Structure formats: C-alpha cells, structure tokens
Amino acid sequence: MKTIKTLFTLLLIIPFLSCKNDTPSNGKLNVVTTTSMITDLVKNIGGNHINLKGLMGSGVDPHLYKASEGDVTKLVNADIIFYNGLHLEGKLVEVFEKMGSQTKTPIALGEELDKNTLIGSDYFASNYDPHVWFNIDYFMQFAEKVTQVLIEKDPENEDHYTSNHTSYINKLVALQTKLEGIIETLPKEKRVLVTAHDAFNYFGKAYGFEVVGLQGLSTATEAGVQDVQKLSTFIIEKNIKAIFVESSVPKRTIEALKAAVKSKGHDVSIGGTLYSDALGNAGTIEGTYIGMFEYNVNTIVNALK
Template identity: 65%
Template sequence: MKIIILFAVIGGLLFSCNDTSTKKEDNTFDIVTTTSMITDLVKNIGGDKVVVHGLMGAGVDPHLYKASEGDVSKLSNADMILYNGLHLEGKLVDVFERMKKQNINAIAISDALDKKDLISSTLFESNYDPHIWFNIGYWELMTLFVADKLSNALPESAAYFQDNAQKYLQQLKELNVELRNEIATLSQDQRRLVTAHDAFNYFGKAFGFDVVGLQGLSTATEAGVQDVQETAAYIIEHKVKSVFIESSVPRRTIEALKAAVNSKEHEVSIGGTLYSDALGDPNTEEGTYIGMFRYNVKTIVKALK
C-alpha cells in the first residue's frame, strides 16, 4: 500500500513539474543521485554547472533504503536522476521504472557497462552483482557515460563536462596504479577477504582476491547459522587473520562470525571497517570515491599482512 501511495504522490508531482507553466525560475540544472558514490562522481564532472542532490549519505544501505517525503520532492523537481541500477536501490526500483515510462530523465549508470562484463548471480533478483563501483576500470566507463549524459542535456557546457571527466579519469588511473602497488605487498595466499556481505566481488576479480561475504549480495537477506559456520570453516582452513565490518551493515554478524571462529581455537581479529555501499562522512577523505578506495585497500593490506 505504501508503494502505491508513493507512486501516486510522485505521479502527481511529476505531472505538475513537467508542465511548462511551472518551469523553475532559478535556471539551475538539478540532478538527484542515489548513492554517495554517484553523488561524488557527478560533482566531479558537473562542477558548478549543476546542482547535485544526493539521497543517501554516509553509512546508508541502498539495498534497504526507502524514499522519504523529502526525497519525493527532490525527485519531482529533478532535471535528471542518476542511479546505480541492477536492483541495488531495491526499494526504489519500481519508482524509477515508473518514471521512465512517464519520460522522466532517470538514468541507470550501470547502462554504461556491457552485461557480459558483469558478475552474474542466481541468488539476486537482478541476476547481476550491482556493486560495480569496486572495479576502477568500470568506474572510468561510468565517468565517460555520465559526462556524455550531462553534455547531451547541457550542450553549451559540454566542453566543461568532458574536460572535468578527463581530469577525473587521470586521477582514477593514478589511483589504480597506487593500489596495485599496495596490494602487491600481499602474497597471493594472503589475499582472502571476508566481509559482512558480498559487496567486494568486483574488487576481488580486479585485484586478485578470494572474496567471501557472510551475507549475500543484498543486505535484505540475513546471515543464518549455516552461513556463519561455513564461513568460519573457510577462515580456519585458510588461516585467515582478519575479517572486516562494513560501514553500512550492522556489525553483529561479523562479531558472531569472530566468536564462532574463536570457539574452535582459531584466533581471528576484526581488521577494521570497510566502506562498501556508501562513502564516509562528507568533508573527509573517505567521503570521496578515491579516498574511500584508498582507505579500504590500506585497511585490508595492513590487517591481512
């Protein structure tokens, strides 16, 4: 019933917003983004030519996020909506699909990628792992995709967007080299990453880690006793030194895992908190995509050595 009411509210607002008689007077180009990673990306490319409104802040789980009344207002007044797609924003999927049918400019940045390059899953609704930002090469493709979408929407600023995109791409390339050098200090057998949920498969594939998530791809699924026991057995078999909490996932499941391992006379520590589905606090290094990635890798390497 709530989603039906949300549709009705959004539908009414969008209809009025698309009426040329209600055109905004401030001439700003307003973009609504979902995750904090996308918000950071659009700010890097859009600069001062756009106004970015992020729905999800630090520590917010996009799998479980529900639109508030304030979100409805932002969505209804947006000139463009950029979201991840692949069912990451589980509670908002139907809203975005409805908007597209009403010719609202709602764009999934995952459309920048070829489906054959995605990690498939029979256990997740979209059949693809949605955590695509953990492959820096894919993030580069999404950077170009967003720059093109902004250039098409605001052709008078196209050169500005493309220039910003190229500067950002250079930063991403430098980050990739830096992180590979950092990870190279780990032996292949040390590259075993155990986290709260399956958010790091693209990271593992890109950087040569064996990745195990206690929960599935979506945090909407709870880890059961069998999940804990199987993961504990993996940790003991491979002598994994540390496991990791995630900033957007309750820590209790990892603490239960640690207790299960330690009860079998194998010591495992909590190696730190990683940023998975959200960036860190605004105005911190971890509040940017590049800073988040750098922090994650340093935390992982330090704990697994």
C-alpha cells in the same frame, strides 16, 4: 505488503509531476543521484554548473533504502536522475521507471555496462552483482555516461563537462596505479577477504583476492547459524588473520563470526571497517570515491599482512 508500499510511493509522486517547474533553478540542471559513490562522481563532472542533490548519505544501505517525502520533492524537480541500477536500489526502481514515463531522464548507469563482463549470481534477483563501482574501469564508464548525458541536456557547458571528465579520469588512472602498488606488498596466499556481505567480488576479481561474504549480494538477506559455522571453519582452514566489518551493515554478524572462530579454539581479529555500499562522512577523505577506495585497500592490506 511490498507491492502496497510501492504503489503508495507512486501515488505520492504522481500529483506532483504536473506541477514540476521545467526551468532549472538558477539556470542550472537539477540533478538527483542515489548512492554516495554516484553523487561524488556527478559532483566531479558537473561541478558548479549543476544543482546536485544526493538521496543517500554516509552509512546508508541502498539495498534497503526507501524514498522519504523529501526525496519525492527532489525527484519531482529533477531534470536528470542518475542511479546504479542492477537492482541495487530495489525499493526505488519502480519509482524511477514511473518517472521515466513522465518525460524525465532517469539513467541506470549499471545497465550501460556490458552484461557479458558482469559477475552473475543464482541467488540475486537481477542475476548480476550490482556492486560494480569496485571495478574502477566500470566507474570510468559511469563517468563517460554522466558526461554524455550532461552535455546532451546542457550543450552550452560542454567544454566544462568535458574538461572535468578528463581531469577525473586522470585521477582514476592514477588511483589504479597506486592501488596496484599497495596490493603488491601483500603475498598472494594472504589475499582472502572475508566481509559482512558479498560487496567486494569485483574488487577481488580485479586484484586477485578470494572474497567471501557472510551474507549474500543483498543485505536484505540474513546470515544464519549454519552460514556462520561454515565460514568459521573456512577461516580456520585458511588461517585467515583478519575479517572486516562494513560501514553500511550491522557489525553483529561479523562479531558472531569472530566468536564462532574463538569457540573452536582459534582466533581471528576484526581488521577494521570497510566502506562498501556507501562512502564515509562528507568532508572527509573517505567521503570521496577515490579516498574511500584507497582507505579500503590500505585497511585490507595492513590487516592481512
């Protein structure tokens, strides 16, 4: 069934490829992005010199996302497509690969990273954890690649892209320093993060947290009764104060985990909702990568203290 759906999507796109207008609208590059994190990044680098369209908004799960007819139009008219890769957008990868053979420029930013530094998994198709944006150093590398591609496609505005890149990197460096200060207020023995799925392993590695997700790296997998019971025992043994919901994952799994802990005579609170695979609502602080990251860290630290 999956193969049939993919073929249908490709067949839907192919008739439009020859109709694409090669002249960017208003003389600007037409850029399409997938996740809201990448959209925010490209917006910061490209500014008003590009026409930017993001496919996924707040609360959208990229693991399960399917292209709509409206998305097809955006992709067909794109000069550049920036996406995460590493199988995060599993249902869109074949579409991007097909478009790449039609002289478009799809860029899988995650594939640019040194694979030797990535977190592997025996249980995920790509063998790499795709949630790399939770390592700020990796996100800086994303910014470098985006800037490089924009300059290659639009060399007349090189100074604009370079200046924006420098400014954004400075903000990311300042973010790192601020987050380290916040996390230092949380004793190391309390740095155990339990969430709906394994989206925070890069965060854990960077800041010294033990991270446990009820589901695997992809939300396409379901947590079973045994998973809930095993993790509830872990929470009791570790005396964990709070567990966390994710904005892009149904909260029922975490609520079931809380209930399992209670059934064993203990209590654990839900410490709040974290942004994992998507940013918050547009126009809010959490609707930016920097704001999202700071919000997550404050939520985690305040709940676990």
